[in-house]
Amino acid sequence: MKKFLKTMALAAVTLGSFASFGLTDQTVSAEGDKITVYMPSPAGLAEKIAEGFKTQSGKEVEVFQGTTGEILARLEAEKENPIADVVILASWSDGLAMKNDDKLASYELSNKDNAVENFIDEDNTLFGYSASAVGVIYNTELFESLEADWADLSTTEDYKDLLAIPDPEKSGAAKDFVSAYVTEKGWDDFEALANNGTIVPGANKATMEAVTTGEVGILVAGVDYNAYKAIDEGEPLAMYYPESGTVINPRPAMIMKDAPNPEGAQEFVEYLFSDEAQQMVADAYLIPGRADVKSEKRPNVDEIPTLNTDWAKMMEVASEAAARINELMA
Template identity: 45%
Template sequence: MNKGKGLKNGALLLLTAMMGFGIAGCGTTAADKSANTGAAPAPKTEQAAAKTDDKKEDKKLGGKLVVYSAGPKELAESIQKGYEAKTGVKVEMFQGTTGKILARMEAEKANPVVDVVVLASLPSAQGLKKSGLTLEYKNAANADKLVPDWSDKDGHFFGYSASALGIVYNTKQVKTPPKEWSDLAKDEWKGKVNIPDPALSGSALDFITGYLSTKGDGGWELFEQYKKNGVALAGANQEALDPVITGAKSIVAAGVDYMTYQAKAKGEPVDMVYPASGTVISPRPAAILKSSKNQDNAKAFIDYLLSDEAQKMVADTYLLPGRKDVKAKDRASVDQITQMKIDWTWMDTNGDAVTKKFTQMFK
């Protein structure tokens, strides 16, 4: 359960190649019954119309739904089981990073099969919408309770959860943790820091592009200092965290908080700091694809993601719930994390270029 924009060139081809896919229409109309007298059918009463709407809402679902989901694995599986039990729909699930999800979609572009994508980066969903690949769903249940900045106002994607990026450290090796992003360029941390690869981690890309959107070109100086200080590009989020858990490294720069809280709850020697200068909270959006062959099932899946039941699952996984009325569990809440004033539009537009430059810098 873990990018259109901002990932390697292969993912970008997906967006251009899949443009123009039509949306299969759905929906039926019911004819009014009238007496066999040749008279015009009588108009529906409000009560009759309401009954018709109820029947539409209660329409029996069935068949299957194909979902490609970024992690966490246990959350994706819990949501899958809960949705299947509630609807009777069989879910075919592929789990991977946002980069792997988009690469798979590219490989299937001639015959798309996925109905719903759950990504780990808002700009990725923005890119899918911009390329005309997402289906508008304006009447999603509980959408009005979502954090507005995490979702599309036109209903093309829904930020059902979020994670924040911070400085993750091994508590056995680090007694006085660094407090700011710039601290990681100091000699005491030379060769001891990992950073996730923005080509594989949507949240890492959100941090890097978010930081640059606030600092401008001058922001590259920090990452140049990281490179000189031996900061290592270490795969996706879990690959960057694991060496810190084992003690092979001391710190993750732009580490994902929910993974840290999960590991800490299991007794691993890790904790994290959110720099006072600000960080990025990375929404995790879900979107229905226009090419979906199971649109009713897909809409029901979005409804389930935003339900009380699924939002509790989100909180239990140490993610930030997407709904404002659902509390985070045993972790810092949104109002306890200082955020940078980032520009999501800039991040979406410049994600590919930033990824290419960053990965070349750290080769």
């Protein structure tokens, strides 16, 4: 019963968020040529992509934006009356789960050969048009410099009660990191992080605010594009990827099997891999999904140390692992 109520509460939140973008079930059914896209932050990128696609194709794009958790809850609430044509998540493992549930359509992307290796799955259902990674973000007014590895953060007394981690039930990037880490290394370090006073202030935005204001000094598994943007804006922050490695999270764009406008959905996914859209991705501090497009604002794929990522195993444990983080840090 408790799980059911939690799901319904999440659905109610996302329904309200959806309405705030001016989109309702009635407007979608009345204008079938529109493309309906669900996608995570950054907000400015969503707006630019929607406008760029409209300029190129003449077709409107209705966007619902939320965290990965909010998007998944919205999809669950709409399963009897599908609205989304394209869904983008910040978690590759959650995308794989949707694929396993037979919710995705296959499509042969015209320029798939330009995609970063492994950013498109073998069945052509997940299209990693961009990516982020997680690292350690710290407040430079509290710590002049920091190079601690993940395990060091959990055991060093100097960091006690100064640590935060994003809620992996809301943040897709944090969810993928947690599932990769426990698949490779087990739970000892997260249990030690809990004992060292780590808190969960909320999703990525709330945790960034906590470290920026100095409520905490160190953000564990913070999403990198948020940090690079904040640093460029003059916030007292720095970021690094721990030596033992992190997770690069391809952000899958997926065409829904029950999309009301499947042809428009295919056209939109093609646009995501266009020169124009990929430059928008790079300008938004994300990693482009095409190997021939590089970001000058942040490290690219070959500059980031990574953990082993067995996505099939990660998918199996991801939801349970995310829930356990909240239990440990409570």
